[in-house]
Amino acid sequence: MYDLIIIGGGPAGSAAGRLAGNKGLDTLLIEKEIFPRYKPCGGAFSERAMSYLDFDIPQYIHERNILGARVHFRDNFIEKLKEYRIATLVTRSVLDDYLLSKAKETGIEIKMGKKAISFREDREYVEVYTNREVYKARFVILAEGAQGNLKNQIRKKDRKNEYGICMVAEIEEENKKIDRYIYNSIEIYFGIVNRGYGWIFPHEKYFSVGIGGLASYITNPRGAMIKFLNLHGFTGKYKLKGHLLPVGGIERKIISSRVVLSGDAAGFVDSFYGEGIAYAIRSGQIAVEVISRILNNGVGSLSDYASFCRSEFGENLKYSLILSRMMHRFPGIFFKIFTSCEEVLDTYLEVPASKRTYRGYIKWLIPRVPKYLLFKSLRQNGPSKASKLSL
Ligand SMILES: Cc1cc2nc3c(=O)[nH]c(=O)nc-3n(C[C@H](O)[C@H](O)[C@H](O)COP(=O)(O)OP(=O)(O)OC[C@H]3O[C@@H](n4cnc5c(N)ncnc54)[C@H](O)[C@@H]3O)c2cc1C
Numbered sequence: 001m002y003d004l005i006i007i008g009g010g011p012a013g014s015a016a017g018r019l020a021g022n023k024g025l026d027t028l029l030i031e032k033e034i035f036p037r038y039k040p041c042g043g044a045f046s047e048r049a050m051s052y053l054d055f056d057i058p059q060y061i062h063e064r065n066i067l068g069a070r071v072h073f074r075d076n077f078i079e080k081l082k083e084y085r086i087a088t089l090v091t092r093s094v095l096d097d098y099l100l101s102k103a104k105e106t107g108i109e110i111k112m113g114k115k116a117i118s119f120r121e122d123r124e125y126v127e128v129y130t131n132r133e134v135y136k137a138r139f140v141i142l143a144e145g146a147q148g149n150l151k152n153q154i155r156k157k158d159r160k161n162e163y164g165i166c167m168v169a170e171i172e173e174e175n176k177k178i179d180r181y182i183y184n185s186i187e188i189y190f191g192i193v194n195r196g197y198g199w200i201f202p203h204e205k206y207f208s209v210g211i212g213g214l215a216s217y218i219t220n221p222r223g224a225m226i227k228f229l230n231l232h233g234f235t236g237k238y239k240l241k242g243h244l245l246p247v248g249g250i251e252r253k254i255i256s257s258r259v260v261l262s263g264d265a266a267g268f269v270d271s272f273y274g275e276g277i278a279y280a281i282r283s284g285q286i287a288v289e290v291i292s293r294i295l296n297n298g299v300g301s302l303s304d305y306a307s308f309c310r311s312e313f314g315e316n317l318k319y320s321l322i323l324s325r326m327m328h329r330f331p332g333i334f335f336k337i338f339t340s341c342e343e344v345l346d347t348y349l350e351v352p353a354s355k356r357t358y359r360g361y362i363k364w365l366i367p368r369v370p371k372y373l374l375f376k377s378l379r380q381n382g383p384s385k386a387s388k389l390s391l
Helices: 011-022 047-051 092-104 175-181 221-231 277-297 303-329 331-338 342-348 358-374
Strands: 002-007 027-031 044-046 064-066 068-073 076-081 087-089 109-112 118-121 126-129 134-142 163-172 185-190 196-202 206-214 241-246 259-261
Touching: 002 011, 002 126, 002 277, 011 027, 011 092, 011 134, 011 277, 027 092, 027 134, 044 047, 044 277, 047 277, 068 331, 068 342, 076 342, 092 109, 134 277, 163 221, 175 196, 206 221, 259 277, 277 303, 303 331, 303 358, 331 342, 331 358, 342 358
Parallel strands: 002 027, 002 134, 027 109, 068 185, 134 259
Antiparallel strands: 044 087, 064 087, 068 076, 118 126, 126 134, 163 206, 163 241, 185 196, 196 206
16 A cells, blocks of 8 residues: 555656655656657746756756747737746656656656556545556545546546647757747747647757647647648658647646546646646645645645645636637737737746736736737737748
């Protein structure tokens, strides 16, 4: 009988594993893949995400410091850089492998290449089944990400307007050509898919290029991706990977009597620009804080997990959803505002940098809207048309 079984070794599972090990919980982590494994992702690892770790990320993992963003809508674009880093770009197979190694060094048991296929809750324990084995623990943290379906033993399946579909490709390129196109900024294209966006992120020797949108609106993600690639001069044959992403800020059931959902499994993703690593890490940690108080001190219950998550970042996710709904409902007006004055993007960048909340940003923005609507858009015919990737 373990104290805790963690299912999934992504950022949520490994953050939970590290804290559980440090707190002395007898812990087993089960991961279905052998790391390092591929994970479709833009790889923007925000300052918010880094602030949750109790260790530094080694230099070899940081591919590029990101100071700002270049945001496009139709023929308009705006670019703003901060004087400080808001994120670093990473390759997920490398980052996740490192995060899991930091969990392992605390002494927890990790079984790779083992898929949990179901679980059963009893009054005193939970049984987790793989193809051949049965493991028992007092509690389970389910950190299986967005794609797994064990979470549906706890809550109903998301509806089509509660999750997004993304397509992503890693496109190899020489660093000097990447630098010439974009240096320490990420590029976002709104208005290229209904209720979603496209991105071009400059990594070490490759671009991460992708699109994502609400599943209920994006009927042909592969077609939309190919169109987006061609528009930017990427005309080769690329491996296109699809992945789901929950819409964050929606109330979901995230606990049962002995099982806690964390990370993407719980739906903890920023709906405005798709950041999920930070909330995965923090929710994994909160789950362990609550479970260890129950096991070690006999204090509290799993419902504390839901309320701690709500009070730490639930409001941020809710307001990210409000902002994304405003944008998708009135895209023309929204981007007129976004591209009319640099301070609109400049102030927004404080959100991923963890210096401002979404609520704070919306409160800041609303009284200024009438003024911005009178401004002329700052730039036209941005790199989307002018330079494409004529590398
Ligand atoms: C295309 C795309 C781009 C994104 N870009 C960004 C970005 O730039 N920045 C950002 O912050 N977020 C981004 N996200 C979101 C981010 O990837 C997720 O929020 C984050 O990975 C969630 O972490 P997690 O640990 O909950 O799940 P995952 O990272 O999905 O990890 C889940 C792990 O569980 C394992 N697993 C699943 N089922 C089982 C099972 N039954 N048994 C055992 N193991 C299992 C999986 O193999 C996996 O290793 C992006 C997402 C997508 C799809």
